[in-house]
Amino acid sequence: MSLVPTPGQTVGPFFGFALPYDHDSALAPAGHADAVRLHGRVLDGLGEPVPDALVEVSQAGPDGSFPVGAGSLRRDGYDFTGWGRAATDDAGHYSFSTLVPGSPFFGITVFARGLLNRLFTRAYLPDWFEREGAHDPFLAGLDAERRATLVTTPDEHGFRFDIRLQGEGETVFLTYPRH
Amino acid sequence: MDSQADVSDEIAAIAKAYEAAADDGQGEETQPRLEYPPYRSSILRHPTKDLHHADPEGVELWAPAFGHQDVGALESDLTIQHGGEPIGERMVVTGRVVDGDGRPVRHQLVEIWQANAGGRYIHKRDQHPAAIDPNFTGTGRCLTDADGVYRFTTIKPGPYPWRNHRNAWRPAHIHFSLFGTEFTQRMITQMYFPGDPLFALDPIYQGIVDPAARARLVATYDHDLTEHEWSTGYRWDIVLTGTHRTPLEEDVPA
Numbered sequence: 001m002s003l004v005p006t007p008g009q010t011v012g013p014f015f016g017f018a019l020p021y022d023h024d025s026a027l028a029p030a031g032h033a034d035a036v037r038l039h040g041r042v043l044d045g046l047g048e049p050v051p052d053a054l055v056e057v058s059q060a061g062p063d064g065s066f067p068v069g070a071g072s073l074r075r076d077g078y079d080f081t082g083w084g085r086a087a088t089d090d091a092g093h094y095s096f097s098t099l100v101p102g103s104p105f106f107g108i109t110v111f112a113r114g115l116l117n118r119l120f121t122r123a124y125l126p127d128w129f130e131r132e133g134a135h136d137p138f139l140a141g142l143d144a145e146r147r148a149t150l151v152t153t154p155d156e157h158g159f160r161f162d163i164r165l166q167g168e169g170e171t172v173f174l175t176y177p178r179h
Numbered sequence: 180m181d182s183q184a185d186v187s188d189e190i191a192a193i194a195k196a197y198e199a200a201a202d203d204g205q206g207e208e209t210q211p212r213l214e215y216p217p218y219r220s221s222i223l224r225h226p227t228k229d230l231h232h233a234d235p236e237g238v239e240l241w242a243p244a245f246g247h248q249d250v251g252a253l254e255s256d257l258t259i260q261h262g263g264e265p266i267g268e269r270m271v272v273t274g275r276v277v278d279g280d281g282r283p284v285r286h287q288l289v290e291i292w293q294a295n296a297g298g299r300y301i302h303k304r305d306q307h308p309a310a311i312d313p314n315f316t317g318t319g320r321c322l323t324d325a326d327g328v329y330r331f332t333t334i335k336p337g338p339y340p341w342r343n344h345r346n347a348w349r350p351a352h353i354h355f356s357l358f359g360t361e362f363t364q365r366m367i368t369q370m371y372f373p374g375d376p377l378f379a380l381d382p383i384y385q386g387i388v389d390p391a392a393r394a395r396l397v398a399t400y401d402h403d404l405t406e407h408e409w410s411t412g413y414r415w416d417i418v419l420t421g422t423h424r425t426p427l428e429e430d431v432p433a
Contacts, residue, residue, distance in 0.1 A: 003279055003418045006395050007210050007387045009369040010218075012354065014302035018292030018318040019356065045223035058238045058362045066238050070246030073288075073320075083243035107238045107362050114220030116211035116386045118367060122233075138233055146228075165224050175230035176239070176363040178279055178421030179210075 005179075008117035013052050015111075016087060020054075023075045025086035027057070027098035034062070036158030038106060038123070039095035042088050044114075045166030049092020053112035055163070056085045057096055064102030100158075104128045104136075105150075110163055110173075119173040123161040124151045146172050181344040183380060189217040190385045197388040209392045217382035219343050235423050239362040245288040245322060255321035257291075257333040258314075265315035267296025267334035269410040272370070272398060275327045278359055279421030283327025290356035291331055292318045298337030298351075307339050332410065338377055350377035350384060357417060364419040371397045372413070 011019075028035040038057065042050040059082050060066050067082040075081070086094040105122040124133070129151040133139045139147050149171045152159035164171050193215070197208070213225040233239075258265055276284040294300045294317060297309035301316055315334055323329050336351045352369040359365070371384065375397075378384055387393035395418075404412020 002421065003277065003281055004207075004209050004392075004395070005279060005420045006366075006368060006417045007392050008366045009211060009354075009386075009396070010383060011367050012369075014294075014300040014305055015292060015354070016303075017301045017316070018354070019290065045227075048223075050224065056365070058241070058243065060238055066241035068241075068244055070244045070249055072243050073245060073249035081243060082238070082241075101238075103237045105237070109362075109365050111367055112224060114218070114222075114224035116213055116215060116218065116221055116225070116383070118365060119226065119230075120363070120365075138236075142231065146231075166227055170226055170228055172228075172231050173226050174233040176233055176235050176420075177423065179363070 010113060010116050011054055011111035013113040015054060019085065020087045021073060025084050025094070025096045026075060027059075027082065027084045027096060028080060029077055030097040032097075032099075034099055035097045036100055037095060038098055038152070038159050038161060039093065040160050040162040041092045042094065042110065042112065042163045043092060043165065047167065049088070049090075050112050050165065051088055051090045051092055053088040053092070053094070053110060054085065055088065055094040056083070056109040057098070058083050058107035058109075059098065060101040060103040062099050062102045101125070104132070106152075106161075108161070108163070110165075112165070115165070119165075120176070121163070121171055121173050122150050123159070126152055126154050126159070142172060183344060183346050186217050186344045186347070186382060187380060190382060193217070193388060194385070207392060208387070208389045211386040212388060215382065215386040218386055221386075235361065235363050240424050242287070242358050242360050242362055242364065246286075247322070250288065250320045250322050255319055255331050257317060257319045257331065260316050261314040263314045265295065265312050265334050267312075269332065270335050270413060271330065271332050271404055271406070271410050272353065272413045272415060273328065273330040273404065274414050274416040276323050276329060276357060276417045276419065277327055278364065278419050283325070284323055284359050284419060285325050285327060287323050287358050287360070288320065289323060289329040290318075290320050291333070291353050293333065293336040293353045294339055296334050296337050298339030300339075309337070309339070335372070335411070343382060348377050348380070350375040350381050355417070357419060359419040359422065361422050361424065363423065366419065369396060370415050373397055373400055
C-alpha cells in the first residue's frame, strides 16, 4: 500500500518562540575537547541574508554510526544524539557546535519564511570530498561547479557551509525516491 | 502594494494552467510549488534548479529519537501553561501519523505552534494590534503513541493579517512539525479548519496547486471528539513519505 503524503507548508515568520530551545544547536557542548563548529549563512537570490530560516543537522557520531538515543531536546551534556537545530540570526548566520562525523557528510534540512516546503542537502567533509568526491556515484552525477556547493570549507574552529537558496552558486538541494 | 484582486488573478492563472496540464495527463502535484510568485516572499527564496535525485545513504536513513526525557506529558495541553484559562474556543486536535506505507510512526515527536484566538502570535515581530493573551503562549509538543496517534488540547486560532499584499489575511491554522523514522521524511506543514472563507485568497495554501492535495491539510470536525460542556474536537491524519530501509536494518545501527 502506498499512500499520498500530506503536503508541506512554509515554516512561516513566527517560529522563533516555538521551535528553538535551550542548547538546540549544541550537539556537543562548545567546551568539549573534541567540539567543532559547523556554521554558515543562509542567503537569498540577491545574496542577502535570510534572518528567518531554521537549519537542522543530522549526523553520525565520530565512530560513523548514527546515535539511536533520545535526549536532543533536553541535552544532558554527555550523550551525543546526532541531531540539532539552529535558527539564523539577523545576519542570516547559523551555528552548531558538534563532533566531526565518522561518515562523509552532515545531513541538512532548511526551513524559512518564503520557502513553501523544506529543502534537503548534504554538507560534505572537505577531506573526504577531496579524496573520494570524484568517485562517489552521487557526487559524480553533478558537474564540478554544482558539486562544489556541497562541500564544507575548513576554518578556525571547524567547518563553514553557506546555503544559497537561489542564484549564483545555488546549493544543490535533494529529492529522494518516494518523495 | 498589490491588491487582493491582483494576487487572486495570479492564483487563478496558475490554477488554470495546472488544470490544463492535468487534462493533458500530467500527474497530481502532491506538494507545494517552491516557485509560487503570488507568495511574494518565495520569489527570492526558491531554488531555480530542479531538486537533484539522491538515493538516501548513511544518516539519511535515520531519524532522531525522542523520549519522555525530552517531552513532558503536560506539554500537549496548550491551555494549562499559565495561571488562568486562555480566551477562545477550547478544542482538541488528534490524528495518526503514518508513513507512506500506512505504518504508524511510533513514539515520535510532534511540535505545534499557533496564534491565539485573536490571531496574535507571541513572537516579538508580530505587530498585529490584537490582544496578547497572558494565558496562552501557543506552543505544544507530544510524542505519538504506539499506534502513531498524537493529541493536543488548545485554543482555536484566529485568522491574522500579513503583508503579502494589501488586506492579506491568513486562514486560521496550526503549524505542525513532524519526524518519521528517516531523515528523508522530515516535514513542517500547517493544518487548517474546514470551510475557511480565506482559502481561495491565500497564496500559501494555494501554493499547493492541486485541490485534492491541499484539501489534505484541512482537519475534519468530529463530534465524537467534542466533549460535553468542555471542548470541540478536530481530527487530522498525517501521511509522511515512504521509507527506504528494510525492516532488517531497522534493528542494526549502520
